[in-house]
Amino acid sequence: MNRAYRLAAAGVLSAALVAGTAAAASAAAASAAPASPAAHSVAAKAPQKATLTAKASTTSVKAWQEFRISGTSTGIKAGTKVTVQQKQGAKWVSLPASVTTNKTGAYSLRVKLGIKGVNQLRIAGGGVISPVITVTVR
Numbered sequence: 001m002n003r004a005y006r007l008a009a010a011g012v013l014s015a016a017l018v019a020g021t022a023a024a025a026s027a028a029a030a031s032a033a034p035a036s037p038a039a040h041s042v043a044a045k046a047p048q049k050a051t052l053t054a055k056a057s058t059t060s061v062k063a064w065q066e067f068r069i070s071g072t073s074t075g076i077k078a079g080t081k082v083t084v085q086q087k088q089g090a091k092w093v094s095l096p097a098s099v100t101t102n103k104t105g106a107y108s109l110r111v112k113l114g115i116k117g118v119n120q121l122r123i124a125g126g127g128v129i130s131p132v133i134t135v136t137v138r
Helices: 002-019 022-044
Strands: 066-074 081-088 091-100 106-112 117-125 133-137
Touching: 066 117, 081 106, 091 106, 091 117
Parallel strands: none
Antiparallel strands: 066 106, 081 091, 081 117, 117 133
């Protein structure tokens, strides 16, 4: 994008110089100069992308056996509620297991599952979704 601004400014300046008008050249330089630093400041101050991590304490449990899912969040306000979601068919269903993130962005919650087989789980909160983790219920 910076290259486009430079090319546009160079084109305006050359046209003004060919026409022989110094006033037009200085006006074009003044109008093109502020646009370039603004483009730099927007790119340099891009907001950090919000993320959630998730890790289960085990990969296999008996039906209704308790295990933990813990992780961290970045780019999300402390105290944000995060909820466990389970894939049921083609839909993600929120389970009644949620907790708020602490001041460092960490969280840990207890989960019990009763659907036997491979369960796909994820954490959702603050408009962010974690990568999928799997826990097998025997």
